[in-house]
Amino acid sequence: MKCNFLKFMFLINLSIIRGSDVCLKNGNSNCSDPKVSKYSKEVNTKYLKYLKDFTTAKESYTPCDNTKCGCYSSEVANDLKVFNKGISKQMVDNIKNKGTKYQIINHRLYRDKNCMFPARCDGIEHFLLKLLPKLPDTEFIINTRDWPQIHKNYGLFGPVFSFSKTKDYHDIMYPAWAFWEGGPAISLYPKGIGRWDAHRNRLGKIGNNTAWSDKISKGFFRGSRTSSERDPLVLLSREKPNLVDAQYTKNQAWKSDADTLHQPPASEVSFEEHCKYKYLFNFRGVAASFRFKHILLCKSVVFHVGNEWLEFFYPALKPWIHYVPVEANANKENLEQLLKFVMDNDDVAKEIAHSGFNMIWNNLKMVDVFCYWRKLLKKYTALLTYKPELDENFIEIKN
Numbered sequence: 001m002k003c004n005f006l007k008f009m010f011l012i013n014l015s016i017i018r019g020s021d022v023c024l025k026n027g028n029s030n031c032s033d034p035k036v037s038k039y040s041k042e043v044n045t046k047y048l049k050y051l052k053d054f055t056t057a058k059e060s061y062t063p064c065d066n067t068k069c070g071c072y073s074s075e076v077a078n079d080l081k082v083f084n085k086g087i088s089k090q091m092v093d094n095i096k097n098k099g100t101k102y103q104i105i106n107h108r109l110y111r112d113k114n115c116m117f118p119a120r121c122d123g124i125e126h127f128l129l130k131l132l133p134k135l136p137d138t139e140f141i142i143n144t145r146d147w148p149q150i151h152k153n154y155g156l157f158g159p160v161f162s163f164s165k166t167k168d169y170h171d172i173m174y175p176a177w178a179f180w181e182g183g184p185a186i187s188l189y190p191k192g193i194g195r196w197d198a199h200r201n202r203l204g205k206i207g208n209n210t211a212w213s214d215k216i217s218k219g220f221f222r223g224s225r226t227s228s229e230r231d232p233l234v235l236l237s238r239e240k241p242n243l244v245d246a247q248y249t250k251n252q253a254w255k256s257d258a259d260t261l262h263q264p265p266a267s268e269v270s271f272e273e274h275c276k277y278k279y280l281f282n283f284r285g286v287a288a289s290f291r292f293k294h295i296l297l298c299k300s301v302v303f304h305v306g307n308e309w310l311e312f313f314y315p316a317l318k319p320w321i322h323y324v325p326v327e328a329n330a331n332k333e334n335l336e337q338l339l340k341f342v343m344d345n346d347d348v349a350k351e352i353a354h355s356g357f358n359m360i361w362n363n364l365k366m367v368d369v370f371c372y373w374r375k376l377l378k379k380y381t382a383l384l385t386y387k388p389e390l391d392e393n394f395i396e397i398k399n
Contacts, residue, residue, distance in 0.1 A: 112394060137381075138384065151170075280300045282302055324338060
């Protein structure tokens, strides 16, 4: 059926062009402009590429096994395989300055007295404390910085946990602190985004209760200029505001309108307001963007720009199934073309929007986050070649 659909689209486009040619040869003055026909062919040929990508993705897609956080289990194995010969005490000691060291001894949690970002440590400790009865004695280094620490080609080697990374790093991904506390602090969320469970319930309700036909048929983005990859969309918005509404907000580095491409910064917009639009954009920030999982719950089409930065659940999300992929270096023309494609193929857009929603709603519950932490720590601990002993200089972390 899918292959027949593509063939059908191709034949329609071909018949438009041939019909126009025949009309002109017969001397009919009411023929459509051949330039228009040629333009239609070019546009629809481009659309065929997207339709082919969409169809191919559907044909090759197999839903993940969502029992016991199975959608993400492969990431634990992938991140730990470089340590399959074992993790020695010396390896852990060598990289202890790359993050905050934690210990679990006799089902009690301890860590170094100092934490670079206390709110981030609190968000991490929320999960660790609840899992203590199920965890063996272990110790590990958690990086609370935005940037990963263990590059594959230079520097120290060892097991450092980071919330986000690229394929250039050996860091072991863990669920970010912002699933519970912290995250980007803006005027709408002065203590950080936090509380994924609360956002999930609220946004899921809005996503389910908002009819697709009631959404605004326009692209939408609000965010600070943490990366120049965002510039083309903002500039396109200024040229074609009926197509997309994309504006820069302030960030901590903002000094003047020059930092928002010579226009005053826009007001920040809640996740709930995002859900009014059919087409939402997700860009990386300093590392992976925290907004990705939130805007997928709007049941809108998410345009995910770039594929370099990862969180633990990203690999389970598939392009053209759960989101529309966009090249990191996409220019204004690329973005406009993709937006027009989803606007002209509303059934495809709606299907992707619903698939993205279902993936996050069904498979990224708080219980799945706890499950991932438990699997990660148990499999990591199984690789330790020594039995951890309590550091007397550490403090105990309690509820």
